[in-house]
Amino acid sequence: MIATIGLAIGIVFLAELGDKSQLMALTFALRYRWWVVLGGITAATASVHILSVAIGHFLGAALPTTAIAWFAAVTFLAVGVWTLRELVGDDEEEPAPSRFATAAPFFVVLSAFLLAELGDRTMFATAALATDNNWAAVWLGSTIGMVVADALAIAAGILLGKHLPERAIGFGSGLLFLFIGTLTAVNTATPEAGLVTAIGIALTVPAVAGAALWWLRTRRISEEMAVNSTDEGRRVGEQH
Template structure:
């Protein structure tokens, strides 16, 4: 049992280094309290991995990963667009949204996002494969610890980065990252034979275009507001 737990920790920890789960954890840590993010990740990981070891140990069957990936992609895209709209939609810095004070809503946001992201991910297949020849409980416990440990590193990085960036920049960066996650997931599910570099390039184009469009819109609104204010407040010229 101990050997199975250690093996699962090592495999999952190494598999998660540089994975999208770490980037998601860093993104959430920029916006929410670290213990809320870590709690949501731990709950989602435990739920997904108990499902994966059950599939591998008892059923030996796969889930409809493509449909799950499409739902996850649409969810990430919607979250990204909404976040950018919040932070680029206002022309007054004082109107920028503040981070939520309640921990309940962020917890469920993190939980649902990681549930969708991890269903059908390579980590799920790895735990299912390990559970076919090892103790399912040991694989579940070890894989959960390994993934939470890897994502905790990303949360720590997010905390350090967040201390040196203004909230407005953090919000925009979060929105762009979620757009990238959604685009990358959508491309991988729709075009599974596409190369990694090509898929990454196409996915990066989506947040770039969306961010540029919203930025142009914000500047246009700011310019219009400035001109209207100038017309109203401009002093009347007095000729001698």
């Protein structure tokens, strides 16, 4: 049993390195307290992996993974757009926290990771391990492996959060969610595409969104300068 736990920890930990789950953990760590994020990840991981070992060891059934993946992709894209939209405003004003950021943090993290992990490669790896090994050991090891991998991303998010202003954190979170949502959609639509290709395609959406936000900001600044110049000219004229 100990050997199975160690095997599951190693396989899942390596599978999670660089995965979208780590990006999500980093993103949430920028918005919420680390123990809330870690608790949500742990609960979601334990729930998904108990389901996956049941599928692999007891049922031999399959979930509607494609439908779940599409729903997750749309959800992440919506959250990204929502976050960015609520952060567009006066640069000199402190941005109002988004409704997403002020929702019950634990349940936000829990639901996001449940959606992301259902049908993910880690779930399939866990189900495969459970077919020939002790299901309880696989469940425990896979949960530990994923939590440890995501804890590294949470630590990175904490370090970044200490050196970034609130507005930069908000925009970064929004763009990361757009990337995660697009990557999920690309992997679902074209599972035969390689990881590099999928990442390249997924990067275009946050890049376009970032360019659009930069254009809107530049336009707003120009309009404000024009208004200020007109007001200044009017005041000078009234003085003479």
